[in-house]
Structures are given as C-alpha cells and as structure tokens.
Amino acid sequence: MKFSTLVLAAGEGTRMKSERPKVVHEMLGLPLVQWVVRAARKAGSAEVLTVVGYAREQVIPLVEDTLIVVQEEQLGTGHVIMVAREQLEELAAAGKADSLVVLNGDSPLISSQTIASLVNLQQLRQAAVCVLTQVAEDPSGYGRIVRDEAGNVVGIVEEKDASPAEKKIRECNSGAYSFDLRALLSCLDKLNAANAQGEYYLTDVLGILAQEGQRIIAHIAEDASETWGINSRLQLAQATKYMQQRINETFMMEGVTMLDPTLVLIGPDVKLENDIEILPMTILYGQTRIGKACKLGPNTRITSCKIGSGCTIDESVLIDSMLEDDVNVGPRAYLRPGTVMKQGSKAGTHVEIKKSTIGAHSKVPHLSYIGDATLGEGVNIGAGTITCNYDGMKKYPTLIGDKVFVGSDVMLVAPVKVGSGALIGAGSVISKDVPADSLAIERNDQRIVEGWAIRHFNKYSESSQE
Ligand code: UD1
Ligand code: CA
Numbered sequence: 145m146k147f148s149t150l151v152l153a154a155g156e157g158t159r160m161k162s163e164r165p166k167v168v169h170e171m172l173g174l175p176l177v178q179w180v181v182r183a184a185r186k187a188g189s190a191e192v193l194t195v196v197g198y199a200r201e202q203v204i205p206l207v208e209d210t211l212i213v214v215q216e217e218q219l220g221t222g223h224v225i226m227v228a229r230e231q232l233e234e235l236a237a238a239g240k241a242d243s244l245v246v247l248n249g250d251s252p253l254i255s256s257q258t259i260a261s262l263v264n265l266q267q268l269r270q271a272a273v274c275v276l277t278q279v280a281e282d283p284s285g286y287g288r289i290v291r292d293e294a295g296n297v298v299g300i301v302e303e304k305d306a307s308p309a310e311k312k313i314r315e316c317n318s319g320a321y322s323f324d325l326r327a328l329l330s331c332l333d334k335l336n337a338a339n340a341q342g343e344y345y346l347t348d349v350l351g352i353l354a355q356e357g358q359r360i361i362a363h364i365a366e367d368a369s370e371t372w373g374i375n376s377r378l379q380l381a382q383a384t385k386y387m388q389q390r391i392n393e394t395f396m397m398e399g400v401t402m403l404d405p406t407l408v409l410i411g412p413d414v415k416l417e418n419d420i421e422i423l424p425m426t427i428l429y430g431q432t433r434i435g436k437a438c439k440l441g442p443n444t445r446i447t448s449c450k451i452g453s454g455c456t457i458d459e460s461v462l463i464d465s466m467l468e469d470d471v472n473v474g475p476r477a478y479l480r481p482g483t484v485m486k487q488g489s490k491a492g493t494h495v496e497i498k499k500s501t502i503g504a505h506s507k508v509p510h511l512s513y514i515g516d517a518t519l520g521e522g523v524n525i526g527a528g529t530i531t532c533n534y535d536g537m538k539k540y541p542t543l544i545g546d547k548v549f550v551g552s553d554v555m556l557v558a559p560v561k562v563g564s565g566a567l568i569g570a571g572s573v574i575s576k577d578v579p580a581d582s583l584a585i586e587r588n589d590q591r592i593v594e595g596w597a598i599r600h601f602n603k604y605s606e607s608s609q610e
Contacts, residue, residue, distance in 0.1 A: 147263045147322065148241035149184035150232075152224055153177045153207070153249030154197030154215040159375045165199040166374070167249040168206060171384050172391070173411040173429035173447070175206050176374060179252030182412075186256035187263070190240040193231060194249070195224050220343030221246075221319075222335045229332065232325060241325050243267060246346065248319040251373045253383055258370055262322040265363055272327040272358035273350060275300070276320040278368040286316035287347050289362055297360040299351030304340035315362070317347060318371035327353060387412075408441075417453065435469065444474075452487075460491075468504075486521070500531075503546065516558065517542040526552035526570060533558045545580060 157166025167177035177194065184192050192210040196203045197218050204212055213228045225232070225246075235241040243263050247254060258276065266274035275297070277289050287300045288310055300317050301310050331352040335344045354360050365371050374380050391412065392405040399418030402408045407424035410416075414432045422428075423441030430448030434440070438451060443459045451457075451467040458474035464481035472490040473479065479491060482499030489502045492509035500514045503521040508514055510527035516539050517531050529550050531542045542556050545564030550556075555573040562568065563580030572586035 145242040145267050146190045146240050147188070147243035147245055148191040148193065148235050149189040149245040149247060149259075150224070150228060151177065151180050151184065151192060151194045151207075151210070151247050151249050152221060153203055154195045154200075154218050154224065155250070156198040157250065157375065160377060165203055168202050169374075169380060171252050171380065172387055172409060174413075176252045177203065177249040178206055179412070180247050180249050180254065181207060181210055183254050183256045183259055184245065184247060187245075187259035189245065189259075191235055193228060195228060220337065220341070221346035222332075222344035222348060225328065225346060226332055226335070226344065229329065232329060236325050236329070244323045244325040244328060246319075246321045246323065248373055250375070251319060251371065253370045253372050253386060254320060255370055258365060259320070262320065262363055265361060266322040266324065269359065269361055271324070271361045272353040273321055273323045274361045274363055275350065276318040276365055276371060277315050277362045278318055278365045278371045279314050280316050280368070281314075283314050283316045288313040289315040289317060296354075297350065297362050298354045300347035302339065302341070302345060302347060315364070318365060319373065320371070323349075327358060331356075516540065517544065517556075519544045520546035520548065520564060522547045523550070524548075525550045526554060528553040529556070530554075531556045531558055
C-alpha cells in the first residue's frame, strides 16, 4: 500500500530571530527542509508535497523536486491539510497515497526507518492514524497524548489548551504521523479554530477519529532525538551535534580515522573510502567523494569534490573540483569550481586555481593564480606565476603544453599558448604564443654601473653629518 508525504514548511520560525524562514537554515550544509524531504523519499514515499507560505521564494528553490502547496495564511497545522485537500484527493485517486505521512519541516533528525515503521504500523493494524510520540522529561511546549483507562489513544491536547492534569502527561506528540488518507480527509470539515491559539489544529483530527470509533495508535520513538524540532539557533546547534556524531561514528566504524571527531563536520551526501585520515577543523560538504588513504586537514573545507586515493589536502579550500590519485594540495591552496588536478599533480602554498586542468605530475608549487588554463603533463610553474585571464570584460584561455618550464614571476597574458618543452625566463610578461621547445624571455637587459653603490652611500653619510 502506497504512501505520500506532506512536509509542513510554511511557518516563519520567529525564535530563530532571522531574516530567513526557519526551514532554509542549514544543518551540516543541507537546509532543514531537505533533510525531511530526503528521509521521506528514502522511506519510499510515492510523492512528497511541501507546504510553503512565509518567505516562500526562499523555500521553493530548495524543494523543487516536490509538489508545492501554497498556504497563504498560516491558520494552523489542520488548515494546511485543508489547503492541500485537492492535491491530496488527486493523489488518493491516482493510488499514490493510501496513507499520508505528515512531517514537520523543522524536524530534520527523523529517520527513514522511523517513517517507514509509522506507515507499516498504521497500515498493518488498520489504524486511522499512527502518531510518533516521545516520553519527555520536560514535556513543556508539546501537545500531550491523551489515553483512556485501557491505554488507547483518544486525542491530543495542545499545551495552551491543556488542563493542569493534562499538563502532567509526559508522552508528547512529535508532529509526525501516518494517516489513512481517506479518514483524514473525511474529518476536515469537522475541524474548527475554537481553541487557545485560534488555529485549526491537525491534532484535533485524532480526537475526532477516536470519537468515531476508529483505531488510533501511538508509536513511541526508539530514539527521542529523532523527534526534536528546531525552533532556535541553540536547538540547531544541538541537532547538528547529534547528527555530526551519528555520521562520524558511522565513518569511523567503516575505517576512517578522526582523532577528534567533534572537530570534523561531514554532510549527509559525502562518501568516504577507508584509511582516510581527517585532522581537526575539517568540513566535508555537498556531493563529495574521497578515495582511500587520503589525508585531509587540518583546517580544510571541501565542498562537492571528487577526490581519488592517496591525496593530501592540507589547510585548503576546495570547491566543485576533481582530483585524481596522489594529488598534493596546500598548505593554503584554494581550488575553485572547475579545477581538475590529474594524477600526481600539485597545487602548493598560496595557490589559487579556477576552471583549469593541471596535467599529470605537473606542479604549481608556490604563490600562483591559474585561471581558465590547461596545463599538459610534467609542467613546472615557477613561484609567483600568474595567468592574466581577464581584461576587465572577458575571460581568455591559457594553454601550456607538456614539460613546459615556466620560471618564477611570469605573467601569462591570455589568450596565449605555450608549446610543449618550451622554457620561459623568470619575470617575463608573455603576451605572444611561444613555439614548442623554444626559450621565451621578455626582460630588459641588466645594466651594471661599477662603484655606484659606494658613491651613493658616501653621499648619504656626508649629508647625514651636516
Ligand atoms: C505542533 C503540534 C504539537 C506537537 C508539536 C511538535 C499542532 C496543533 N500541534 O505544535 O502537538 O507537539 O508540533 O513539534 O499541530 N505550519 C504550517 N502552517 C501553519 C502552521 C504551522 O506550515 O499554518 C508548520 C510550521 O512551520 C511548523 C509546523 O507546521 O514547521 C508545526 O507548527 P507549529 O506552529 O510550530 O506547531 P507547534 O506549536 O510546535
Ligand atoms: Ca504553534
């Protein structure tokens, strides 16, 4: 039996004290709402609908792979279902949603396993709804699960509407549910906003269904952290810490060394092979893949890079770049999008490379900028060499053949080509193509004036005596 998922992401999240809506804030490099959407997909959701409202122009681009439902005014979690009604009816008719899972867009720790077990329990036990609950030390702020003497769930009461006795209940509503979709739709007309907050509560659906004699079940989360909602920056930090630990422990079990895993941040899409060593203050985000026995860090940030095995990346920033095996980067290199470092190549200290290919065993060891360039194999770039790729309006390419030797402090004024095996003298400004195997040198002849320095300094000491 199929299920679809509705993710609630229309709220503002005032306690974040932010110009941005809450669900776009990131945890380990991924916006909160995307964690939730992914968990739903991984659990096998046929469709995912995202309800957006507040500052939706910022939320929609993050959930473009889902069906968007716009809730103009946030009149409550139950109102969300009213707004989505038509789409939900279509999904039901298309056989994509016997059940509807509802998740909060600000609860990124929920796992796909928990979502799947909510649906399974609800469907197997033919319940109208299965709600995910947690038993909290301090339940304040949450809706409470109300049970009858026999222990059956008969409803949920929001804290602001709860009696003193109900406030003592420690079993809380996590805000995640699997509903029998038809049962849910059938009681929408019975919802009203006659409560302390003047909102249409989704939680009231449970009481309505219970009164109709339908089965309501609660599934107590095995790991209560999965139910955490993020309302403040403090909670964002706590959730990040939790997920960081979970991810890092998994990698350590798979053969990755982190001497201090609290100082390593790894995003959910990163793939690491074994025998990698990650030193402190290293951040790996985006779609990053790293091969065996690489040494990363300290102080390194790698975003969406594909890195082969045996590479060393020391104190560097790498973005959208591709490294083959045995590449050496840093300390303090900056590889910007479109950099390709072939086997055994090197980008050394204070080197910036953008949209360029560095051929196998080629070296850019010190103080260089290489942009829009293609270097062949075995090239040596002298310290301080710069590709002048930009004339203020357009970018131009630099092509350097195999085994070219570029002396120190050379300016390569693009567009320019240097043929294989050529040598460029230090300090040259190269603005014309250099043929293969030739010497190019662009430098004034050196002048020697014998004795000049003695005369200069004598004059200086005479004048200082006056
Ligand atoms: C809700 C539950 C409460 C539960 C808690 C768990 C209700 C009435 N209460 O309370 O029982 O313990 O979650 O975290 O459901 N939203 C919309 N549109 C709206 C209103 C809310 O999209 O009109 C979104 C919010 O952005 C948020 C989520 O729904 O992501 C929950 O809404 P919120 O008002 O924070 O509910 P709580 O008061 O936390
Ligand atoms: Ca509320």
